[in-house]
């Protein structure tokens with residue numbers, strides 16, 4: 001029988017997270033304090049994050065145990081299935097074998113609860129009553145709303161205004177799970193009020209929403225802040241994805257020549273890729289690891305590798321990363337997520353060391369790939385996920401041309417059920433494309449911190 005799904009029993013779910021920091025050939029650059037520009041200590045981060053998460057952020061331990069309570073909630077939707085894309089292979093007439101890890105099965109519909117749940121858990125354990133966060137398309141906000149409802153924590157979400165208006169269903173999900181959601185820029189913070197005073201029509205950005213959420217949480221004893229991507233501990237929580245894939249590929253009797261994922265801040269990419277990178281670094285495997293970003297926000301392929309602010313107002317830590325500049329304003333034409341100005345320090349470091357590859361793709365071809373996928377595999381994918389599908393299809397087409405039988409694994413990071421207006425725009429020919437102009441990268445230099 002031709003197996004379609006490789007399902008692991010619950011007892012095979014990973015019980016530890018993998019920390020790539022233990023295996024890096026060179027250590028990560030430290031975070032810097034946004035005011036003093038000196039390396040950050042744990043005490044600097046304590047107003048924002050649970051101490052256990054701060055420890056994980058800098059830990060050099062290879063494995064960190066997943067708490068029992070977190071495992072119990074993970075088991076509601078983990079292990080997630082690995083699919084062999086037999087119908088897509090047939091549609092492409094390719095000799096390649098294509099596999100995808102299916103993170104759509106979480107209650108929020110994406111990989112994001114893998115980090116939202118432990119973040120809520122550690123904050124609850126340390127006595128925190130309230131969390132704040134930002135969200136772009138609403139995937140992270142809804143995942144954290146889910147996690148906060150399970151641990152009985154209050155949540156306030158600053159949602160980028162353009163998405164707040166275009167994606168009401170994600171806001172409704174957050175409210176269903178009991179969170180409060182406001183459009184950013186809002187009148188609730190100094191950063192929001194300043195942005196609105198400068199431009200009443202400011203449609204927001206992730207960098208600005210982060211400033212609002214940080215400003216809200218930092219002075220309050222009862223509150224912490226949570227970030228859904230970028231940080232080391234977030235990528236580490238996501239490594240349950242790749243660890244499961246290693247076992248499932250073994251069930252399939254194959255090993256990937258390529259591992260592909262889309263990148264916004266880097267968390268779903270890190271989740272699937274880091275356990276395979278561990279095999280490359282320690283066991284001599286030679287899997288190509290490919291990060292796919294949008295041409296409209298090409299931090300890894302066109303950005304500068306530099307210390308930059310994590311947010312617009314310069315309140316969040318300064319990180320060494322590939323960046324388009326913290327005042328980056330995403331073009332409103334772009335429908336999907338993946339629009340953060342920076343990139344995870346781990347993913348940036350790996351790119352700099354030549355251990356991973358990166359490529360940028362235009363939006364229209366990503367929707368074309370998503371439609372091909374929907375009409376062969378059946379599933380309707382998130383616009384972010386369509387970037388990974390595009391790259392996987394491109395590699396499978398190359399195999400058709402060369403006759404090579406490569407094994408391609410990609411991360412299906414989430415479903416697109418709340419993104420149908422973007423599909424509608426694509427199908428009716430109204431979706432436009434935008435390539436970030438190379439000249440603009442120089443502009444970003446003017447707002448980099450002097451370190």
Ligand SMILES: *Cc1c(COP(=O)(O)O)cnc(C)c1O
Pocket residue numbers: 110111112139140228229230262263264265266267268269337338382384385413414415
């Ligand atoms: C948030 C999101 C992404 C991008 O975020 P990363 O941190 O880069 O993974 C990709 N896919 C889906 C479905 C998402 O919700």
